[in-house]
Amino acid sequence: MRQAFLFWRSLTDVPFDISPIIGYYAATALLSGVTGLLSGTRPVIDGHGMSVLVSKNRRRLGQCKVTTSGQLTGGLAVFAKQFGQATVTGRMGWSLSELFGSIPELLDEYRRCYPSEKPFVLFVEETERDGAAAERVSLSDVHRIGEPHDVLSRVTGLSEEYLPFQQTGEYVVLRPKFGASGLDDYTITGQKVLFLRHHKEGRAVMFSQPVVYLMVLFALSYLARYHPEKWNPFVQSDETGERLLVERFIRIAARGLPNLMLNALHHERMEFGK
Amino acid sequence: MSKLTRRSVSTEVFSLCKDVLNSKSLPPLRALLNSLLFSVKGDQGGPNDRSFFGYFARRQECQLLGFVLVDQSRSEIATRNVPPVPELSPPERALIRRAQASIERLNRSCARALIALGVPFEVVNPYSKRQYAVPKERPLALVSSKALDRVALAFESHSALRCLQELELPVQTVYEQKFGPDWPMVLAGQVAAITDEIYQAGALKAPDGLGRTVLGLSTRSEVGRLTAFVCSLVCIRASIATVDQLVYQALLGDRLISIDKSNMVATPQLTSHMAGNGLSISVQPDERLVPLEPPAIVFLDITAKHLNLNTPAQIEFFNFRGDRDWGDLIRVEVRTLNEDLNPFSPLVSNFLTRSA
Structure with a gap:
């Protein structure tokens, strides 16, 4: 050490x-x-x-x-x-x-x-609305990589932690499941991120x-x-x-x-x- | 009647709903209701779109009876709205009216023990305030007479009925003395008015007046006995209304909508009060949740740190909020149902405890 x-x-x-x-x-x-x-x-x-x-x-x-x-x-x-x-x-x-x-x-x-x-990481914005946590990813960031469903299926643990995602005009919105807190990946400066799996x-x-x-x-x-x-x-x-x-x-x-x-x-x- | 084992109202009614689902009469009725409730893709607003009929029927908030009411006042609605409400063919009308006749027969079975106590059926008929002629058609064979007997027997164990039995009130004598020969109408009006007042206060609190009236009353006083009597009738009427809603939902779909960890987004707050146990719940919309509007019955499956609920509940408030930035959210207020399918159980438990 x-x-x-x-x-x-x-x-x-x-x-x-x-x-x-x-x-x-x-x-x-x-x-x-x-x-x-x-x-x-x-x-x-x-x-x-x-x-x-x-x-x-x-x-x-x-x-x-x-x-x-x-x-x-x-x-x-x-x-x-x-x-x-x-x-x-x-x-x-x-x-x-x-x-x-x-x-x-x-x-x-x-x-x-x-x-x-195509990158292997997506930045996530977090908020709390109506007593419930919500997170979102820019749809254009997702589209840079692929179709939202395909892209998000590459995030380990996403389906266990979140309800099925919602897609709005500009965002992919994720809500943690009841009793779950969502994924817990952050940059060292505290920005939440989702990491995508590689295929090898x-x-x-x-x-x-x-x-x-x-x-x-x-x-x-x-x-x-x-x-x-x-x-x-x-x-x-x-x-x-x-x-x-x-x-x-x-x-x-x-x-x-x-x-x-x-x-x-x-x-x-x-x-x-x- | 052959010997039947008495089970709870909810067990018997869910079993009856299974009979409805297995009934041979169901498929044509379900097909008709669906054709009146939902547009066919690509035909929205077109000449074959019959969903206006279902739209007005749903707005009546009285299940299948809503279709009967819209059918009988179709010409009236047509003058007020464009496009016109589509007309039912004679066989379609007969099918719906026969199904409603079957519901009326079920409701009378639920009230059988109460009628034996001298309370007229109209007092607990959830449709008593509606202006309509009870269909005289032969009831549709949605449920067997044995199933009706089982439901009637189950209602004998309804806690509100027990409360009435404990009161030993000579109903007719007391009410006739007070209100004259029209007493059944007066009593029905009282029961309906209290029910309305409870629903107007919402699922999360009891009406102020009701709390003040019921709390502290003893069934030893005349006022207390009469209040307990009316509250019991309110509960039985509400249970019968729940039965009607459950059967109606069985006519439309095979499963109850479940509010659970697959759609909930935050821990709901449970509020217990004199008129029931209410919860405010936020859920993420999906196509399974489309029929969430009041008075739909849902199944709550909530396991949280300080809350463990595994019970049916009725929707009393529904709000859909579309949000382009943070996604759509539905907020519902529900009131849980107990074993008697009674949404207002504290109303009678209050008197039962004291009687005991």
């Missing part, structure tokens, strides 16, 4: 060039430490549990692929199980852009960088935010270490236009991942102001 703390503290000071490398080390140290604290034993971790495929023909960073190894003792599998009860079996390829599209805080930059891609190898998969952060940090650190021909032009001249997105991701990871680990340790959502 001490190592994790030192890595995180230095992450804010290191140059952007090497920040993903420090970020990945910081993340693995922190997730290992918290896994140990939560389980009461030192986690057995053998390797990253994922690899990165960098295509020379593909210019953009978002086109890099993170592939899970399927190894149950790999870091990814251990953390995915600990933080989100997800089981990583077999090899699944995740493009870096779809991982960016799974992080709510990056949604604006994601849309700017990858206008033709014929099945629906959902990784929690700490695991998504870890995968992105791994991919970026891999690029920074082993693919200078791609990383250096990107850092120096933002050849692909993705630099703002990546910079924002590093800032959010530095702030968000420790917050998410604190939530996991205390089993509650802690918010430190916007």
